[in-house]
Amino acid sequence: MVVQAGAAREVLTTMPDAAAEALVAVEGAGRDAMTELRHLLGLLAPSQSGEDEADLTPQPSLGRLSSLIDRIAFAGLPVEVRISGKPHSLPAGIDTTAYRIVQEALTNALKYGDGGKAEVTVRYADNHLRVEVLNSGPSVLSGGGSASRPSGMDRRDGAGRGLLGLRERVAVYGGDLDARRRLGGGYRVRARIPLDRA
Template identity: 45%
Template sequence: MRLIGRRQETAIDAVLALVLLGFGLLATGLAGDNQPGTRPVDAVCRVLIALAVLALVGRRLAPAATLGVVTVATSTYLVLGYPYGPVLLAFLIAVYTVAVRLPVRAAAVAGGCAFAGLLVHVFWSRGPATGWEGVLPASAWVVVPFAAGVAVRANRETLTRGRAEQARRQADEERLRIAQEVHDVVGHGLAAISMQADIALHLLPKRPEQAETALTAISRTSREALDELRVTLGAVRRGAERGPVPGLARLPALRERLAGAGLAVELRTVGAPRDLPAAVDLAAYRVVQEALTNVLRHAGVASAEVTVGYRADELTVEVADHGVGTTFDTVDPAGDGTAGHGLAGMRERVAALGGLLDVGPRPGGGFRVHARLPVEPAA
């Protein structure tokens, strides 16, 4: 792709050089008629114009060398006394290219050398704009295109940095999103498996036939968690097809998994269910999943209630239990400082959609998680 780009750039520069060549040869003759005292246009003049203009074909590949050739041809042209004309356009373009393509220090050195070469005709020739009086006009032929080139270069670098920063932000956001998804999937699955394993270990010495039921639930829960984890990780594989995004329609399956772990979940629906935006559907499911996982871990109860409310302009989900009533963002059962990630993740999900999350003890005992997610009114 880069090679094709360079060929296209060279082709564009070749067309530019041919256009300037035709214009230069024609306009220089006309300029000579309006500048008395200049040397008539001859073969040497045309050769110098052609050399300066055609050197622009390689201006992107070798900016400094191109500027050197153009400066020598232009300075020789002016020292010989030919009329001021389009040949100076080639010099302007060469200086501009150096300022755009080279680092500032190298470009400044090349521009200074070009200015010194251009000054030769100022002190060599005789006329109203020669000698020290001609230094300032001659410097304009270098300073103006150089300043324009530096400005364009700085603008391009700013745009490039902006795009790179935006790409990094998007990548960070995607990594955080995937990390949250993995946390929700793995955290819920491991909590259910841990509870089922405790049940199996408790039953194994006295009632091994009932322990088999718990082990079967462990096997089923682990497979389901792995399947969901594969779907989540598939999002980071380029070209991989995404699986269906989890949503409230999977709450019955979630209830069955938790029932195998010893937590009975009662599902209630208020209002008429309807299709929801994928982001809202996923956020609502993850809030319920994370809240029930924490009930399983920390509440010390065998039941919980989940209420999903469909309203005209919002969706509400509530998870309530009659447990110890401790906020799980203050619980750190592992003692490793990881507590609170589930609650923080829920808050981030809900806040990202413009919703509200209310978490705290229930007045009659237990704990309550209540989320409100805005939804466009149904047509």
């Protein structure tokens, strides 16, 4: 990457097309390196349960979403799923990231929610993917839940370790993730990931 970036700088004014090609190569190498790094960190990160987990299962993807929904519903949180647009294959990293967004949001809703239900919406478009998870709960205006605590102290206001990690993961693909309490009650996690940069 360093050599290609240096070559691009050298020919930037005299050969802009060659410089552009070198920069595209740098971008591709950077994305590949980030994918490998995420995979490596995933292997090194300890399990939340403290148990040793063999990496023999298939990578999570939106195609495996129904089994996640079934597990969450069985644990006590009814979930409604909406898919809009025509589902199509996604780059593996984006597919896994989208699944992880839904998993983290539903897990948080199950842990911290006070009953209610959740809604998952996945919107496929030609150049981006949108994932949104809403859950019901006490209204911020009614003082329910932990609304009386400052937002910086409430992990449900987007400061949780899992959501921060997902924000960084989405940013790798040039997307953004927003997580916040809803005034009418509950919580919303929404992500938009461009597909034309992957």
